[in-house]
Amino acid sequence: GQNIDQPTEMTATEGAIVQINCTYQTSGFNGLFWYQQHAGEAPTFLSYNVLDGLEEKGRFSSFLSRSKGYSYLLLKELQMKDSASYLCAVRVYHSGNTPLVFGKGTRLSVIA
Amino acid sequence: GAGVSQSPSNKVTEKGKDVELRCDPISGHTALYWYRQSLGQGLEFLIYFQGNSAPDKSGLPSDRFSAERTGGSVSTLTIQRTQQEDSAVYLCASSLEVTNNSPLHFGNGTRLTVT
Numbered sequence: 001g002q003n004i005d006q007p008t009e010m011t012a013t014e015g016a017i018v019q020i021n022c023t024y025q026t027s028g029f030n031g032l033f034w035y036q037q038h039a040g041e042a043p044t045f046l047s048y049n050v051l052d053g054l055e056e057k058g059r060f061s062s063f064l065s066r067s068k069g070y071s072y073l074l075l076k077e078l079q080m081k082d083s084a085s086y087l088c089a090v091r092v093y094h095s096g097n098t099p100l101v102f103g104k105g106t107r108l109s110v111i112a
Numbered sequence: 113g114a115g116v117s118q119s120p121s122n123k124v125t126e127k128g129k130d131v132e133l134r135c136d137p138i139s140g141h142t143a144l145y146w147y148r149q150s151l152g153q154g155l156e157f158l159i160y161f162q163g164n165s166a167p168d169k170s171g172l173p174s175d176r177f178s179a180e181r182t183g184g185s186v187s188t189l190t191i192q193r194t195q196q197e198d199s200a201v202y203l204c205a206s207s208l209e210v211t212n213n214s215p216l217h218f219g220n221g222t223r224l225t226v227t
Contacts, residue, residue, distance in 0.1 A: 004154075033215060042116075042203065042218035043155070050213065087155065098168065099145050100216060104154035 002026040004103035006088050011109045012078055020073045020106045022088030030093040033100060034062050034073045037085045046073070046086075075108075083110045114138070116219035118204050124225045125194055133189045133222045137206030144187050145207075145216060146179060148200040155203065161187060194226045 003025045012018040024032070031050040035043040049055055049064035049071060061074040073086055085107045089100040117136040125131050137144050146158040157171040161181040172178070176195075181187040191198055201223050205216035 031213060042220045043216075045215040045217070048213050048215060089155075099157050099160045101157065102147075102155040104152075 002090065002092060002101045004088055004090060004101060006086075006103045006106045008104070009107045009109070011111060012075075014078055014080060014110055014112050016078050017074065017076050018078060018108065020075075020086050020088075020108065022071045022073070022103060024069050024071075024088070024090050024103075026069075026090050026092050026101070028093035029066060029069075029090065031091040032062075032064055032071050033089045033091070034060075034071075035087040035089060035102075037087060037105065039084070043087055078110050080110050080112070083108060116204055116206055116217055118202075118219035118222050120222055121220065122223045122225075124227060127196060127226055128193055130190065130192045131194055131224065133191075133202050133204075133224070135187045135189070135204030135206075135219060137185065137187070137204070138217055139185075140208070141206035141217070142184065142209055143207045143214070144181055145205045146187070146189050147203045147205065149203060149221070150200045158189070158202075191224075194224075196226050199224055199226045 005023045034046040036046050037043040047062040054063045059076045064071045085105040087105045088103040092098045119134045145160040147155040149155050159169050159179050163184050164181050176192045179189045201221040203221045205218045207214040207216050
C-alpha cells in the first residue's frame with residue numbers, strides 16, 4: 001500500500017519562512033504534488049516534482065528526494081492569506097498511472 | 113465555465129434515501145476523478161474515469177456507491193440507501209490526461225449531510 005505522512009498542524013509568523021515536510025512510502029513512485037486548500041474551498045495546485053531537487057515558483061518552493069521518500073514545501077515571506085491546509089499527494093505507477101494518493105494535509109496558521 | 117463545476121453545493125438527505133451528485137469537468141479534460149473528504153481527514157480516492165471507462169473502482173466504499181460518465185464529459189456519483197457515515201464533502205477533479213505531470217483541477221465539492 002501507500003503511506004503519506006505530514007504534520008497535522010503548524011503555526012508561523014507573518015513575514016517568516018515555514019517548511020512543511022512530507023514523507024511517503026509507495027511503490028512505483030511517479031511524481032509528487034503539493035496543493036493548497038483554504039477552508040471550505042477546493043484544493044488548488046501549487047507544485048509538481050518528479051526529479052530530485054528544488055523547484056521554485058515565486059514565494060513557494062518544493063523539494064524532492066526520491067531515495068529518502070521525502071519532500072518539503074517552503075513558503076517564504078508568509079502572508080496572512082497563506083493560512084490554509086497544504087496537501088502532499090503522490091502519483092503511483094502500477095501498470096499505468098494511477099490517481100493521486102493524498103496525505104491528510106498540514107493546517108498552517110499564520111499569525112501576526 | 114472555466115473550472116470544474118459540481119452540483120448541488122450542499123445536500124441534506126435522510127438516512128436511507130438515494131442521492132445523485134453531478135460533476136462537469138473542464139472542457140477537453142479526458143480524466144475525471146471522485147474523492148471524498150471527511151472532517152479532519154485527507155482526500156479519499158473513490159473512482160476515476162479515463163474517457164467513459166472507469167479503470168479503477170477500488171476506492172468505492174461499498175456497492176451502494178456507483179458512478180458513470182457519459183459522452184466523455186459529465187459524471188454522476190450515486191449513493192443508494194445513504195448512511196450517516198456517508199456524510200462528507202465529495203470532490204470532483206479533472207485533468208488533461210492521467211499522465212505524470214498532469215495536475216488535478218478540483219471543483220468546490222458537494223457537502224453531503226445524512227440525517
